[in-house]
Amino acid sequence: MKVFLDALEKTQKEINALPETLAPFGLQCVRDNMKHGKFKPNATLTKNTKNAGAKPLFDTGETYASLTYTVDDDGYRVGTNKPHASLINDGGEIKAKKSQQLAIPINKQVKKRTEVYGVRKTINWLENKGWKIFYRPHSIMGRAPLGAKAFGKKVQTKSNKNSKQKQTGVFYVLYIRTPSVKVPKREFMYLSEEQQKEQAQMAQELLGRVLK
Template identity: 75%
Template sequence: MKGFLDALHNTSKAIDGLPETLAPFGLQCVRDNMKHGNFKPNSTLTKNTKNAGAKPLFDTGETYASLTYQADAHEYRIGTNKAHAPLINDGGIVKAKKAQKLAIPINKQVKRRTEVFGVRKVLEGLERQGWKIFYRPKSIMGRAPVGAKAFGQRIKTSANKSNKAQQKGVFYVLYIRAKQIKVPKREFMYMSDEQQKEQSQLAEEQLKAAIK
């Protein structure tokens, strides 16, 4: 009788500990989904603004690193504190909140400065340096003063090559303007049938070990 009670106690204890035991496996599954998912490729503009431009869902790696888990006696949960995670997982539409249109940085150089200062302050800073800013329906452009450091994507035209144009400065595209952008669904916060099957096997092994 004592052996049966001991086995029952050990089994109950093992069941209570399953969420904590299985959570690291679940976390790795989600990380694998994010890293190796067969996702829609990034657009050319996205590639130009990201550190790992050719790889969907990855830029600085902060979102991947932020994935973590919490476990109690009944379940475990995988999640992240990054506010944009639901958008990149589920997809959706992004619209401008205050401005008429979104201003999307043309490249990494513009993106880095925009992340620090914001669009308005970046443009105001350029104007203080002598830049002339032009708002077009689909872009924000800047004409740099003579001798200014390159910033944005230079517009290569025959006009820029003329001596007269060079004396006025060079034109750069700074931002692409759009009323909205569509973020494609790239689901990674899940466990596939194969992953769930492997997790079930791990749980069974854990319970069998507790009975022995």
């Protein structure tokens, strides 16, 4: 009887330890889903503003790196502390809160400064440097003073001998304006049927070694 009870206790310990043992596998599954999922391609504007523009869900890699797991008596959970994770996983719509329209940076250069200082301070910074800012229905543009460094996307114009561009400076698109942006669903926070089967097999093998 003692042998049986010892074996039963050992088996129970192994069962209780399963969540901690299997959690790294579940985490890697979610990471693989995020990295290799067949998602809808990024829009052109998104590609222009991201470091890994051609790859959905990736920019700085911070969200991917933030994925982790927690373990409790009921099992394990994979998640992240990034607030936007649910939006990029489930999809949704981003709407302007403090103004009528969102201001989306036109490229990585504008985005980088905007992430640090915000739209208003970025525009003030340009104005202090002599830029003239123009608010259009679907964009925010700036006319750079003579000799200013490029910032934003240069507006291409046809050469004209009578053009006063050389005297007035160059126009740049700074932001695209829109009331909202729809984020497509790109689900990665799950275990596929195949991944679940592999996990179940791992659990059976672990318990099988204990019961031998």
